[in-house]
Amino acid sequence: MQDDAPREIEALIDLMARLPGLGPRSARRAVLTLLKKRGQLMAPLAQAMANVALNARDCVICGNIGTADRCAICADDRRAIPEICVVEDVADLWAMERAGVFKGRYHVLGGTLSALDGIGPEDLRIPHLAARVRDEGVAEIILALNATVDGQTTAHYIADSLSGAGVAITSLAQGVPIGGELDYLDDGTIGAALRARKRF
Amino acid sequence: MQDDAPREIEALIDLMARLPGLGPRSARRAVLTLLKKRGQLMAPLAQAMANVALNARDCVICGNIGTADRCAICADDRRAIPEICVVEDVADLWAMERAGVFKGRYHVLGGTLSALDGIGPEDLRIPHLAARVRDEGVAEIILALNATVDGQTTAHYIADSLSGAGVAITSLAQGVPIGGELDYLDDGTIGAALRARKRF
Numbered sequence: 001m002q003d004d005a006p007r008e009i010e011a012l013i014d015l016m017a018r019l020p021g022l023g024p025r026s027a028r029r030a031v032l033t034l035l036k037k038r039g040q041l042m043a044p045l046a047q048a049m050a051n052v053a054l055n056a057r058d059c060v061i062c063g064n065i066g067t068a069d070r071c072a073i074c075a076d077d078r079r080a081i082p083e084i085c086v087v088e089d090v091a092d093l094w095a096m097e098r099a100g101v102f103k104g105r106y107h108v109l110g111g112t113l114s115a116l117d118g119i120g121p122e123d124l125r126i127p128h129l130a131a132r133v134r135d136e137g138v139a140e141i142i143l144a145l146n147a148t149v150d151g152q153t154t155a156h157y158i159a160d161s162l163s164g165a166g167v168a169i170t171s172l173a174q175g176v177p178i179g180g181e182l183d184y185l186d187d188g189t190i191g192a193a194l195r196a197r198k199r200f
Numbered sequence: 201m202q203d204d205a206p207r208e209i210e211a212l213i214d215l216m217a218r219l220p221g222l223g224p225r226s227a228r229r230a231v232l233t234l235l236k237k238r239g240q241l242m243a244p245l246a247q248a249m250a251n252v253a254l255n256a257r258d259c260v261i262c263g264n265i266g267t268a269d270r271c272a273i274c275a276d277d278r279r280a281i282p283e284i285c286v287v288e289d290v291a292d293l294w295a296m297e298r299a300g301v302f303k304g305r306y307h308v309l310g311g312t313l314s315a316l317d318g319i320g321p322e323d324l325r326i327p328h329l330a331a332r333v334r335d336e337g338v339a340e341i342i343l344a345l346n347a348t349v350d351g352q353t354t355a356h357y358i359a360d361s362l363s364g365a366g367v368a369i370t371s372l373a374q375g376v377p378i379g380g381e382l383d384y385l386d387d388g389t390i391g392a393a394l395r396a397r398k399r400f
Contacts, residue, residue: 005294006266008255012248018241020233021226030219032291034249035256035265041218042253048212049246052231053238055208065235067206091232094205 009035061132063108063125065090073097079105082139084132086158088112088146096144107132112150113157126158133165143171209235261332263308263325265290273297279305282339284332286358288312288346296344307332312350313357326358333365343371 005013009031017027034042058064059071066072073079083104087093093106109124121127132138141162145151159169175193176182182190205213209231217227234242258264259271266272273279283304287293293306309324321327332338341362345351359369375393376385 006256006272008248008252008267009265012245012252015241015245015248019230021222021230026221028294029291030221031252032289033220035252035290038253038256041215042249045212045215046246046249046253048208048215049234049242050250052208052212052235053242053246056206056235056238065206065209067208072206089232090235091229094228 062106063090063110063128064093064106073105079103081105082137083142084129084136084138084140085142085144086129087144088151088154092144092146102142109145109154112145112148112154114150121157121161124154126161129158130162130165133162133167138167140168140170143169145171147174259308262306263290263310263328264293264306273305279303281305282337283342284329284336284338284340285342285344286329287344288351288354292344292346302342309345309354312345312348312354314350321357321361324354326361329358330362330365333362333367338367340368340370343369345371347374 005028012034013024013027013031016022016030017024019027022030034045055067056065057067057069059066059074060069061074062071064071064073068075081104083102084107085096085102085104086107086109087096088109088111090108093108096102096106107125107129109126109129111119111124113119113121113124129141133141141158143155143158145155155171162169173196174189175196176185176189212234213224213227213231216222216230217224219227222230234245255267256265257267257269259266259274260269261274262271264271264273268275281304283302284307285296285302285304286307286309287296288309288311290308293308296302296306307325307329309326309329311319311324313319313321313324329341333341341358343355343358345355355371362369373396374389375396376382376389382390
């Protein structure tokens with residue numbers, strides 16, 4: 001029996017199916033859409049992807065992804081305030097930037113500590129963070145790690161390892177999200193919000 | 201405020217978000233995965249996509265997508281039996297091929313008739329099908345169109361237009377799908393299965 005699609009197209013479907021959110025079936029559907037829009041969508045997408053694959057590089061200072069050795073944020077002098085926001089991932093950095101409230105620079109760890117997966121401090125960019133605190137005259141480290149077990153373990157490790165560095169260490173507040181309904185919140189969040197209650 | 205991702209990456213996210221099954225959010229997640237796997241996944245995917253965009257072409261005979269003027273099925277002499285299976289779309293042709301039970305050649309209409317969307321017979325490959333019936337000595341046309349209103353309207357139109365061509369016109373049986381439970385089937389399917397009942 002012969003293949004249901006030509007070999008080149010099967011190869012493309014297999015690669016697409018490795019993207020998060022796409023399985024074999026939806027990858028096939030996506031490729032069919034691309035095949036129908038070869039000129040308007042498929043060729044520009046291939047070009048954009050090749051362009052980014054060629055030009056994207058990790059910022060040597062913070063680990064953000066940009067198109068130069070220093071990312072746009074590290075290259076921006078207006079953001080040279082003595083605060084560094086530590087995030088797990090570039091996705092988290094983008095989320096902070098969308099919120100548009102932090103005016104300083106970032107440090108992207110590239111993951112969290114995980115004993116199970118054998119990820120230690122030297123696998124992340126934690127030693128690099130200590131060097132930046134020493135060299136850049138940082139006054140405050142804001143830990144914006146995810147409120148997961150691994151994220152909080154990593155936050156505690158960083159706070160411990162920087163405890164003698166003479167820098168203020170803060171973390172994002174935990175509590176009821178804007179628009180959140182108590183009925184739908186987990187017990188842990190309600191407990192954290194109660195403990196951190198403020199005068200009204 | 202500056203962009204949350206560099207311009208080239210934003211452009212890639214915008215293009216990815218135009219694929220079916222991906223929205224702006226999941227496109228961003230897919231692009232982040234690509235950025236993390238620039239060498240292993242992003243560069244090969246861009247290459248495969250450019251390759252297909254450059255080489256894929258519609259078969260001049262049946263409308264299937266291949267890498268030559270005649271698709272692999274039309275070029276295969278073993279499939280030169282006097283039966284043509286008519287499908288709406290290349291996806292349906294692939295589904296038929298996966299089932300592996302049809303040994304003849306196909307005719308891909310490229311959609312269905314639709315008065316609402318202004319799609320008439322000349323917008324599909326229906327005139328081309330009539331020419332094939334005349335020229336190729338076809339004995340049977342198997343209508344494998346979707347069991348939707350538009351699909352069945354199109355099937356009736358094709359059957360009518362070929363009624364004087366001296367060719368047998370059949371369509372896929374309708375009934376209970378393999379593994380189907382009556383309790384979950386719609387009334388129309390149960391009705392069709394009852395009307396088409398067979399001696400056990």
